Amino acid sequence: MSDKPRKFKGGVHPNDSKALSASKAVVNAPLLDKYTVIINQHIGAPLEVVVKKGDVVKKGQLLAKATGFVSVPLHSPTSGTVTALEKCPGPACVSVPSIEITADGNDEWGSPFEPIADWQNAEPAALKQRVSDAGIVGMGGAGFPSHVKLSPTKPVDTLILNGAECEPYLTADHRLMLEQAEDVVLGAAILARILGLKTAVIGVENNKPDAIEALNKVAAKYSVKVQGLRVNYPQGAEKQLIYALTGREVPIGGLPMDVGCVVQNVASAIAVYEAVVKGHPSIERITTVTGEPLVNPGNWRFRIGTPISKALELAGGINVQPAKLLLGGPMMGMAQNSLDVTVMKNTSGILLIPVETVSQYTSEPCIRCGKCVTACPMDILPATISQAVENGRFDWAEQLNVLACIECGSCSYLCPSRRPLNQHFKRAKAEIMAARRKQQKK
Amino acid sequence: MTIILTSILFAAGLGVLLAVIIGAAAKAFAVESDPRIETVTDMLPGANCGGCGYAGCADFAKAIVEGRADPSLCPVAPPESAGRIAEYLGITTQEKEKVIAVVRCAGDCAATVRSPYNGVGDCRSAALVAGGGKGCDYGCIGFASCARACPFDAIEMRDGLAVVHPELCVGCGKCVETCPKNLIILAPAAVDVHVYCNSPEKGALKRKVCKTACIACRKCVKAADSEEQMTIKGFLVETNYSSPPLPDLVEKAACPTTALRLATKHAAGAYEGVSK
Numbered sequence: 001m002s003d004k005p006r007k008f009k010g011g012v013h014p015n016d017s018k019a020l021s022a023s024k025a026v027v028n029a030p031l032l033d034k035y036t037v038i039i040n041q042h043i044g045a046p047l048e049v050v051v052k053k054g055d056v057v058k059k060g061q062l063l064a065k066a067t068g069f070v071s072v073p074l075h076s077p078t079s080g081t082v083t084a085l086e087k088c089p090g091p092a093c094v095s096v097p098s099i100e101i102t103a104d105g106n107d108e109w110g111s112p113f114e115p116i117a118d119w120q121n122a123e124p125a126a127l128k129q130r131v132s133d134a135g136i137v138g139m140g141g142a143g144f145p146s147h148v149k150l151s152p153t154k155p156v157d158t159l160i161l162n163g164a165e166c167e168p169y170l171t172a173d174h175r176l177m178l179e180q181a182e183d184v185v186l187g188a189a190i191l192a193r194i195l196g197l198k199t200a201v202i203g204v205e206n207n208k209p210d211a212i213e214a215l216n217k218v219a220a221k222y223s224v225k226v227q228g229l230r231v232n233y234p235q236g237a238e239k240q241l242i243y244a245l246t247g248r249e250v251p252i253g254g255l256p257m258d259v260g261c262v263v264q265n266v267a268s269a270i271a272v273y274e275a276v277v278k279g280h281p282s283i284e285r286i287t288t289v290t291g292e293p294l295v296n297p298g299n300w301r302f303r304i305g306t307p308i309s310k311a312l313e314l315a316g317g318i319n320v321q322p323a324k325l326l327l328g329g330p331m332m333g334m335a336q337n338s339l340d341v342t343v344m345k346n347t348s349g350i351l352l353i354p355v356e357t358v359s360q361y362t363s364e365p366c367i368r369c370g371k372c373v374t375a376c377p378m379d380i381l382p383a384t385i386s387q388a389v390e391n392g393r394f395d396w397a398e399q400l401n402v403l404a405c406i407e408c409g410s411c412s413y414l415c416p417s418r419r420p421l422n423q424h425f426k427r428a429k430a431e432i433m434a435a436r437r438k439q440q441k442k
Numbered sequence: 443m444t445i446i447l448t449s450i451l452f453a454a455g456l457g458v459l460l461a462v463i464i465g466a467a468a469k470a471f472a473v474e475s476d477p478r479i480e481t482v483t484d485m486l487p488g489a490n491c492g493g494c495g496y497a498g499c500a501d502f503a504k505a506i507v508e509g510r511a512d513p514s515l516c517p518v519a520p521p522e523s524a525g526r527i528a529e530y531l532g533i534t535t536q537e538k539e540k541v542i543a544v545v546r547c548a549g550d551c552a553a554t555v556r557s558p559y560n561g562v563g564d565c566r567s568a569a570l571v572a573g574g575g576k577g578c579d580y581g582c583i584g585f586a587s588c589a590r591a592c593p594f595d596a597i598e599m600r601d602g603l604a605v606v607h608p609e610l611c612v613g614c615g616k617c618v619e620t621c622p623k624n625l626i627i628l629a630p631a632a633v634d635v636h637v638y639c640n641s642p643e644k645g646a647l648k649r650k651v652c653k654t655a656c657i658a659c660r661k662c663v664k665a666a667d668s669e670e671q672m673t674i675k676g677f678l679v680e681t682n683y684s685s686p687p688l689p690d691l692v693e694k695a696a697c698p699t700t701a702l703r704l705a706t707k708h709a710a711g712a713y714e715g716v717s718k
Contacts, residue, residue, distance in 0.1 A: 087643070094579045095643070334571075337557035360560060420562045427567045 005203075006247055008240040010377040011232040012410045014168050014331065016207065021290045022171045024298035026179055029314060035077045035101045035305030036088050037063065041344040042137045043144045044070035049099065055082045058110025060281050063099050072135040072145045075281040076101055077303035079108040089338035091327050091347075098342070101305065113279035124194045127276060131194070134275030135282045135345070140173075140236065140265035141328055143346035146272070149264065150194050152257035159200040160245055160256075161188050163215075163266040164229055164236030166205060167329025170349040172288045173266050175299045177204065177211040180270055182218045187269030189222040190276050195262060201225040202266065203241050233331060234408040238263045240377050252404045267348075282345055289315040291352030293322040302343045309339035311350050322352035331409045364417040372411035372421060378404045382411035382421045389424040394435070397428040405429065478531065479507050485527050486516060491593040493517040493614025507531065514538035517614040518594075540631040541613035543596070543606050547582040547625050548638035548654040548701060548713070550603040556651065569622035576602070577651030580641040582625055588617035600711070607709045608634075633686040637662075638708065639701045642676050654699050654713075662687075662695035662702050 040046050045068035051057060057076040064074040080103040090096030113130060116122050132147035140162060161184070165173040177184055188200040202219070204212050206228045215226045229235050229244055239250045241263060248259035256263050264272075267285060274280045283304055290297035295316030302311065308325070312318070326333035327341065329349055343350075372382035380401050388396035405425045412422040482503035489499070494515040496502040505511035506527065513524040513535045521538070528535035559575035561568060565587035568574040574583035584602030589595075596610035597617060604617075608631065618626045625640050637656050641648045645657030656678055663672045663679060671687035673680050679702075681687065692704050700713045707713065 087647075093573045335557075420567075423562050423567055423571060426570045427562070427564070430570055431566070 005227060005229050005244045007230055007232070008235075008243045008377055009379055010375045010410065011234060011240070012375055012413050013231070014233055014413060016168045016231075017290075017292075018169060018171050018174070018207070020169065020292070021288050021297045021299055022174055024171075024175070026175050026286050026299045026301055027314075029300045029302045029306060029311070031078060031103060031105065031107055032303075032306060032310060033103055034083075035103065035303060036307065036340070036342045037074065037077060037099045037101060037305035038088065038090060038342055038344055039064050039074060039097045039099060041074065041143060041304065041346065042072050042135075043142065044068065044072075044148075047071065047074055049085065049097075051082050051099065053082055053085055056080075057082060057101065058108055060112045060283060061110040066132070070145055070148050072132060072137055072147070073281075074099075075135055075283050076110075077283045077305050078103045079106050079110070080104045088342065089336075089340050091334055091336065091341055091344065093334075093337055098305075112281065113275065115279040116276050119190055119193065119276050122193075122276075124196060127190060127194045130275050131272055134271065134280070136268055136271045136275060137282070137345050138265055139267035139271065139285055139346055139348070141332065141346050141348055143344070146264060146268050149256075149262055150191065152195070152262060154257045155260060156195055156257055156262050157197070157260045158246060158262070159188070159192050159195055159197050160241060160261055160263045161191075161200055161202040161266050161269055162236055162238070162241055162263055163202050163204040163208075163211065164241060165208070166231075166233045166236040167331055167333075167349070168233075169290050169351050170288045170329045171290070172286045172299055172348050174208050174211055176270060176286050177202075177208070177266055178214050181211075181214040183270050183273045184266050185215065185218050185222050185224050186277070187266075187271075187273035188224045190272055191262075191264055191269060192224075199223050199225060201227055201245060203227050203229050203235075203245055205229045205231050205235055207231045233410065234377060234406070237377065237406050237408055239406065252401055285343070285345060285347065287311070287343055287347050288349040288351075290349065291322060292354045292357075293318045293320045293352045295319050302347075304343055304345055306343045307339065308336070308341050308343070308350055311343065312339070312352075318352065320354065323355040323358040324353040326351040326353065331413065332407065359418075361418045363419045366419060367417055369416060371414045371416065375410040375414045377408060377410065378406055380404055382425070383419075385428065386419060386421045386424040389428045394428050394431045397425075398432050402428045403432060476507050479503050481530065482506055482527055485523065485530070487518040487523075489518050489593060491518060491612075491614050491616065493593075493612065493616065509533070512536055512538075517541075518612045541628040542608050542611040542631045542705070543613060543615070543617050543626050544629045544636050544638075544705060545582060545588070545597070545604045545606055545621075545626050546636070546638055546640040547578075547580075547603065547623075548703065548708070549576065549578055549581045549652040550584075550601040550714075565620070566622045578641055578648070578655070580623060580625075580643075581652065583623065587620045587622075588626060591616045591620045598709075605709055605711075606705070608705045609709075629681070629683055630686070633681060633683055634689045634704045634706055635687050635691050636681055636703060636705055636708075637672075637679050637701055638703050639678060642678055644677050648677070649699075654701055656697075656701035657699060659698060662691060662697060665695040666691055 047064035049064045059079045061076045066073050080101045083102040084100035087095040088098040136146040138144045192200045219226050242261050271282045286301050288299050289311050325336045366383050385397050385400045385402050409422045483500045486499040494502045513527040524535050556577035563585045565583040565585045586599045589597040596607050598605045639656035648655035658677045666687045673682045
């Protein structure tokens, strides 16, 4: 591994707007009367609910159990009563099944897991089982079950912790690395032990020098390395991060383990640390609530199931009418149409966008300037693919490797004709995958 | 003079030679084709809609002549046309019931808008990012993907709602697969009574986002000649197409939300603004 991180191809430099919340210390959000926990917070097999209406639950008690390998259980964010098992607005603007917990105010732990204090000598398999039982997912945004990534079927020699946080506005991981540096490093060491590795590397973008310094103070003790990264969106994308740190390129359709890497988010590392050393399941996370329209943007530690409306209240409410509400960052976040959507394990940010930065536009024809091609970090041809999609030729799009697209949005961000490139690729990927499933059924 | 004569003779000789070659080639490489295929193609409507499942009318005609397809599979041609083809080929054809498409949603933009949508104007794309701008998760998104797919212009977009014109629809089913919400069904053309709602949610939730949702109040079930004519599935009532109700049910039932409609009157716009 070289000391100087490489520059991946392409990428963009949006205004990072992190100053709004970067200096605000993480505050524990006060206990609410009611939590509406969305059941399926991960990518993978849907869960099986194990509680029913009227059940009394303790904090950390199992609410729904995993039904397959690529699936993680869900635990109660507080102690109280299950008052409803209904549908609630989900993050993708469709209603999703949820469990409503009315808190009893005691916030009393049930029987959490047995802490594994001596993790240095624990069996890696037992540690991995704990990661799976605690319901830990990729907390950077994807929500992919962490234990699956920790079960590589190919030899792995590098563990990378993703602390790049390249999305503008978001500062949750920044604050976390600054305030809980030792926990992050411990989490990294535990993850390394699970994978049978001696060391891990934490990648942090150079716009967070204080976090790098804080991590460096404790990293050496656990033989973890901290590496500053160029400030360039999407530096935090898995494949770009691997390239920057190791110079290896993940093949199209491949996984990080194909090049001997495993990537975990820093927030997930903390969740691993808490699950192993403290025995706590994954029921809370740090989320940035930010945006110019907010009176008091900042970072809060929310329990899962906290409605967005409560989060916005904590941030002092709004002083001007926002144009958009996003879950996640401005580049990859999902627009919401309900304030009743609740915080999930992968909600890294709640972002209000002011009216002046959301331009209402109509998309114009492609002028073939090639900006999208130079910006694409995956080296595909956004302009050509979008034309194929517009003509309904998903077979062309497939030949042009649209499946390699990581939906970072760099192309749409730069396009002077305001073409909805990213949305076209989402469509093409969905159509191609649907066609493949159809083919498999036959 | 000799030059002209030589040229003429040479050209004529060349012509004869080439004619002989072409004639021989035509014999040697002749492709056996059934003359009946062309006749059957002429008897088909020539719309090339693909509704039969074959790549256009000529391909379908070939399949009929080869006995792989039934002439009645053509959704466009009237039943007597299938009979004529069968008579010409000396085969038997099945009687096929004519079907039409029904878009099971009556929520136009005025009824159910929840948020502005500024993305690609295509239902399948919109369904991927936020499900469009309407309040109901199960209803018509309103970006006309089905109307664009229809080869017969039978689907009209009326204030963001796809409305099928029964007299134009031939039931080819092209629209069915384009709808990301699976709203469109092919129902027997003889049945005129349909429930224009597809939301399995509870009545109160549906009414919050849509004025014309079916709330499963069972008025139509009680008013029907026999209860079997309307089937209840959860919080949604459906027409039982195997034992359908008569068109007068709509009047008798007096559906409070006007989700129960006649396809013909729905197409004519008779229900706009009548929901209570």
